[in-house]
Amino acid sequence: MLANVKLLLIVLITAVSTSCALVDTSLHLFGSQGSRSPLVNWYLDELDLSYTQLPPRPNPHPFNQVPCLVDGPVDDLSTCSPIWESGAILLHIATKYDPNYSIEKHAPWVVFANSALDPICFREDSNGRVLGTSLDKPNKKIAVLEEMLADSDYIVDNKFSVADVAIASYLNYVPLFNGDSVSLRGIPNVVRYMQRCAEREKFGGAFGGQHRDMVRGLCGKWLVEGKGGNADKKMFGIF
Numbered sequence: 001m002l003a004n005v006k007l008l009l010i011v012l013i014t015a016v017s018t019s020c021a022l023v024d025t026s027l028h029l030f031g032s033q034g035s036r037s038p039l040v041n042w043y044l045d046e047l048d049l050s051y052t053q054l055p056p057r058p059n060p061h062p063f064n065q066v067p068c069l070v071d072g073p074v075d076d077l078s079t080c081s082p083i084w085e086s087g088a089i090l091l092h093i094a095t096k097y098d099p100n101y102s103i104e105k106h107a108p109w110v111v112f113a114n115s116a117l118d119p120i121c122f123r124e125d126s127n128g129r130v131l132g133t134s135l136d137k138p139n140k141k142i143a144v145l146e147e148m149l150a151d152s153d154y155i156v157d158n159k160f161s162v163a164d165v166a167i168a169s170y171l172n173y174v175p176l177f178n179g180d181s182v183s184l185r186g187i188p189n190v191v192r193y194m195q196r197c198a199e200r201e202k203f204g205g206a207f208g209g210q211h212r213d214m215v216r217g218l219c220g221k222w223l224v225e226g227k228g229g230n231a232d233k234k235m236f237g238i239f
C-alpha cells in the first residue's frame, strides 16, 4: 500500500516537472516603467495576456537595451531567443496572439511608428538622448494623420489595434518629455487621439498614472489653446 502511494507520488512529481519544463513558454518582458518598454506592457494588457515582468538588466538583448521579450523560458539568458526592437516585439505578439491582426492592415503602421514617427517625436543627440521634439513643426506625414483622425477614432478601420499601440505610445511620450515647452495646438485631431488612447484603462496601467495625467493635462490645454480659448485670452489679458 505504502509502496503504491510512493510510486504514485513519484509518477505524479515526474509528470508535473516534465510538463512544466515543456510547457514553460510563458512571455517574459525585460523593462521598466521609466523606459520605452511599457508600450509592450500596454499591448499585452490590451490582449489580456499574462506575462512575467523582469527587471531591465541583465537581459539577452544584443545591445543590452529594453524592451526585450522572450517568448519562452529564460533559465539561461545566453541561449534563449530574445525578440527586440519595440516594433518587432509588437508584431511577434500580434502574429501569435492577436486574433484581429492583419499583416496588410497593421504591420505598415507599426513599422511607420519606428521608422518615420520616431524621429518626428524624438529629436535626439548622437547618443540617443532626447533633446526635444519636431511634432510641433509643420510636417507632411503628421498632416496626413491629422486628416485621417478627423473622422476616425483609431488608425485602422476605426478600431483599436496594435497600430494604435505603436503610434499613440510614441505620440504620448511627447508631453512626457517636453511638458509645456511645446504646443500641439495646431493638430487638434492628433491631440484628441492622444487623449483618447491615454484614457484607455490599460494605457494607465502600463505607463502609470503620472504619465497618463501628463498626457491628459497637456492635451486638454493644447485643445483650449487651439480654439483661441482661455489660455490665449489670458495671455492677451496681461498686455
Ligand SMILES: *[C@@H]1O[C@H](CO)[C@@H](O)[C@H](O)[C@H]1NC(C)=O
Pocket (backbone or CB within 6 Å): 046, 047, 098, 099, 100, 159
Ligand atoms: C477583435 O475585434 C472584435 C470586433 O471589433 C472586438 O470585439 C475584440 O475585442 C477584438 N479582440 C481583440 C483581442 O482585440
